[in-house]
Amino acid sequence: MKHSKVIDLLNSTKTLHEVTAKGWVRTFRNNQFIALNDGSTIHNIQCVVDFENTPDETLKRITTGAAICVTGTLAESRGAGQKVEIQVTKLEILGDSDAEKFPMQPKKHSLEFLRENAHLRVRTNAFGAIMRVRSTLAFAVHQYFQEKGFFYVNTPIITGSDAEGAGEMFQVTSLPLDGSAPRNEDGSINYKEDFFGKQTNLTVSGQLEGETFAMALGQIYTFGPTFRAENSNTSRHLAEFWMIEPEVAFNDLADNMDLAEDFIKYVIKYTVDKCGDDLKFLENRLLEEEKSKPQAERSEMTLLEKLSFVLDNNFKRVSYTEAIDILKDSTPNKKKKFQYIINEWGADLQSEHERFLVEKHFKCPVILFDYPAKIKAFYMRLNDNTEPGKETVRAMDILFPGIGEIVGGSQREERYDVLVEKMKALGIDEEELWWYLDTRRFGSAVHSGFGLGFERLVLFVTGMSNIRDVIPFPRTPQNAEF
Ligand code: 4AD
Ligand code: MG
Numbered sequence: 349m350k351h352s353k354v355i356d357l358l359n360s361t362k363t364l365h366e367v368t369a370k371g372w373v374r375t376f377r378n379n380q381f382i383a384l385n386d387g388s389t390i391h392n393i394q395c396v397v398d399f400e401n402t403p404d405e406t407l408k409r410i411t412t413g414a415a416i417c418v419t420g421t422l423a424e425s426r427g428a429g430q431k432v433e434i435q436v437t438k439l440e441i442l443g444d445s446d447a448e449k450f451p452m453q454p455k456k457h458s459l460e461f462l463r464e465n466a467h468l469r470v471r472t473n474a475f476g477a478i479m480r481v482r483s484t485l486a487f488a489v490h491q492y493f494q495e496k497g498f499f500y501v502n503t504p505i506i507t508g509s510d511a512e513g514a515g516e517m518f519q520v521t522s523l524p525l526d527g528s529a530p531r532n533e534d535g536s537i538n539y540k541e542d543f544f545g546k547q548t549n550l551t552v553s554g555q556l557e558g559e560t561f562a563m564a565l566g567q568i569y570t571f572g573p574t575f576r577a578e579n580s581n582t583s584r585h586l587a588e589f590w591m592i593e594p595e596v597a598f599n600d601l602a603d604n605m606d607l608a609e610d611f612i613k614y615v616i617k618y619t620v621d622k623c624g625d626d627l628k629f630l631e632n633r634l635l636e637e638e639k640s641k642p643q644a645e646r647s648e649m650t651l652l653e654k655l656s657f658v659l660d661n662n663f664k665r666v667s668y669t670e671a672i673d674i675l676k677d678s679t680p681n682k683k684k685k686f687q688y689i690i691n692e693w694g695a696d697l698q699s700e701h702e703r704f705l706v707e708k709h710f711k712c713p714v715i716l717f718d719y720p721a722k723i724k725a726f727y728m729r730l731n732d733n734t735e736p737g738k739e740t741v742r743a744m745d746i747l748f749p750g751i752g753e754i755v756g757g758s759q760r761e762e763r764y765d766v767l768v769e770k771m772k773a774l775g776i777d778e779e780e781l782w783w784y785l786d787t788r789r790f791g792s793a794v795h796s797g798f799g800l801g802f803e804r805l806v807l808f809v810t811g812m813s814n815i816r817d818v819i820p821f822p823r824t825p826q827n828a829e830f
Contacts, residue, residue, distance in 0.1 A: 355388040357422060363432060368419045369393060370442065372471060375454050376410045381427075382436075384418065387470075390477050390629050394425060394433040406439060412454055413445030413471070459817055466821050466830055474633055477626035478818055481619060482806050488618035489571055489592055489802075492611055498567040498594060503554030505573065508546055509784075511556045513726050513776055516578040517549035518587075550575035553799060554593050556727070556784050559760060562595035562795055563787045569594040571802075579825050583814040584699070584752060586803060588823040595797035601729075601742040601759040604796035605715050608746055608755050609663050612800070619809055620655055627652060627809075634811040647750075651811040654749070663713040663746065666705070669693065671716055674709055675701055693738065696723045699752040706747045717744040726770050728758040744798070751808050757798020764788040 351368040371386030371393075379399045383392035395418045399407060410416065420436040427433070451465050452472055462469040469475045490500065506520050522543040523529040530541040539547045554570040561568045570593045577587065594607065620627065631651035638646045649657060666674075675681055675690040675697075688698045697716075706714050721730060721739040728741035746755035761767045767788055771778055778785065806818040816822040821830040 351417065353388040354384065354386045354391070354393045357393055357434070358389065358391055358430075358432060360422060360432065363422050363424055365422060366419065366437075367422045367434060368417065369395070369434060370415070370417045373410055373412055373414045373416060373445070375412060379407055382410060382416070382418070384416070384434075385471075385476070387476060390473055390480075390625050391430075394427065394430050395420070395436050395439075396433055397436050397439060402439065406441065409441045409444055410439075411445050411447040411450070413447075413450035413452060414441060415443035415445075416440065417442055459814065463816055463822070464829075470820070473629060475817075477623075477629050478806070478810050478812065479820065480626050481623050481630070481810055482818060484619045484622050485615055485806060485809060486571070486802070488615040489569075491618070492614045493567075493569045493594065496567070498569045499561070499565045501554075501558060501561045501565075501568045501570050502572065503551065503557040503570050505551055506544075506548050507551045507557075508544070508548050509556060509780055510549070511551065511553040513774060514552070514578075516576045517552060518575050518577045520548045520550060552576055553591065555595065555797060555799065556781070558593050558595040558797065559795065560783070560787055562597045562797065563791065563793070566598075567594070567596045581825055583816075584804065584807075586815055586819060586822055586824060589815075589819070590802035592800045592802060593797060595795065597793055597795045599759075599796040600794055601717060601744060601796060604757055604759060604798060605663075605665065605717070605744055608744075608757065608798050608800070609715070612746070612755075612805070613659055615805070616655055616809060617659055620652070620659075627655075630810050630812075654811070655809065658713060658748075661712050663715050664710045665715045665717065666710070668716055668719045668740065671697070671701075671705060674705065678704060678709070680704060694720050694722065702745075702747045702752045703749075706749050706752075711749075713749070714747045715744050716747065717742070719743040719745075724758070726774050726776055727760050727767070729761045730766055730770075742796075746798075748804070748808055750813070751804050753801075754804045754808065755798050755800045757796065759794065759796040762788060762792045762794055764792065 351370045354369060354371060357367060357369060369384060369386065371384045374383040374385050374392050376382050380397055382395040382397060384395050385392045417440040418434055418436045419438040420434040422432055423435050425431060425433040452468050470479055510517055523537065530538040532538045551574055553574055554572060558568055558570050572590065573588055574591045575588050578585065634651050672690060672693050680686050681690050686700050690701065718731060718740045721741045724741050724743045728743050731740045731742060734740050742759035744757050745753050748754045761770065764785065768778060803815050803818050807815055810818060812818055816824065
């Protein structure tokens with residue numbers, strides 16, 4: 349008999365028929381009640397075992413973590429807490445689980461312990477919920493763009509360029525690392541002998557390739573893994589993360605902000621509608637976690653209130669220059685509570701400043717725009733009419749409460765001469781990016797795009813606080829287990 353999913357059994361309106369379910373035992377109580385979970389939902393189905401007619405040998409093997417198959421009658425439950433249960437007539441152990449050794453015991457584990465057991469943590473309620481929410485958000489991303497007529501582009505994972513010009517790349521090579529790699533006369537490595545005949549790295553962003561596609565297909569998006577070899581051991585950084593990068597021909601910066609805001613609201617709304625039970629669970633998890641914090645550090649809103657708040661309010665749009673004025677005058681700046689004191693226009697914003705603006709000052713998502721050219725990437729559109737020495741670019745970052753930067757984007761420099769001059773000034777190799785410059789040589793036009801860090805979005809929606817807990821197998825400095 350084909351087995352049913354637990355979620356369908358729990359939602360079933362028909363009872364008193366025979367059903368089969370397969371899953372993993374969460375708990376087994378009184379030699380009688382199995383809480384069975386198959387991952388289709390946060391909820392377990394109760395399976396009532398007729399222990400008098402079940403051999404002791406079998407009963408002993410119904411342990412936490414074991415995979416089982418049960419067949420029985422789906423019946424209204426007499427017990428509290430569930431509408432239906434399975435009155436088991438046949439039980440088969442599919443895979444034993446040694447109760448002494450199985451790491452996921454039915455008790456509270458620390459998040460750190462769970463990270464060390466990332467291959468099993470998804471069998472817990474919290475991680476099951478997080479990963480289902482992640483899957484739903486990913487689907488919503490595609491649905492949003494597909495409904496709007498964007499085309500999905502797969503940009504290369506291995507590239508020869510540094511899209512962000514920040515040099516934080518993982519090198520890809522098939523040359524030996526034992527010192528025997530071929531050398532040039534000056535002693536440097538001869539990359540002509542390497543696999544691709546040149547130096548290559550894992551992509552930090554699909555933007556530059558994405559731009560070439562936007563200049564042909566009009567509206568495109570990427571959704572793929574990106575890699576950063578930045579040694580940032582924080583709760584917001586991963587060495588391997590997933591990024592969504594839309595790029596749109598003929599959009600200016602204001603259009604870009606509208607798109608980003610609409611997109612974020614859509615995917616959150618979609619997930620709130622689809623993942624009610626999981627989000628309710630995560631909301632309670634967060635409430636529990638916050639009980640251990642001092643009152644002042646607890647959030648004023650529950651998880652679902654926070655999500656509704658984002659859906660119901662406009663993101664506040666603030667120029668970099670206004671933000672600097674606010675920060676200069678702020679109490680933590682005057683009292684030297686910031687680690688980096690803001691003294692003047694041109695300072696790069698640290699996450700403490702971003703979080704002050706979002707969490708303390710505006711108390712809502714903020715879009716900062718028109719940043720100093722000096723602190724942003726080479727491809728951003730130089731603003732017209734800016735004072736010499738105070739040049740700004742048409743950049744925008746979206747800052748979220750509890751997260752900081754969730755989106756980084758810009759209108760792109762579409763003028764060939766201005767772009768080349770900028771690249772020269774920054775020492776970016778024109779020859780390496782000949783193909784990128786071609787977009788400005790042939791049919792150039794205003795265009796804009798942004799990158800949303802998928803894990804930062806999942807962090808926000810699940811209310812988790814460490815980015816390592818919202819990706820299946822996190823890669824961070826000194827850690828690539830699994
Ligand atoms: O601001 P970033 O570096 O922008 C770009 O890469 C542009 N090429 C995007 C574009 O315009 N198409 O990165 C974009 C976003 C950040 O706002 C952040 O959410 C996320 O990617 N991000 C990271 N997420 C996790 N771990 C890291 N190390 C991240 N670095 C960036
Ligand atoms: Mg950024």
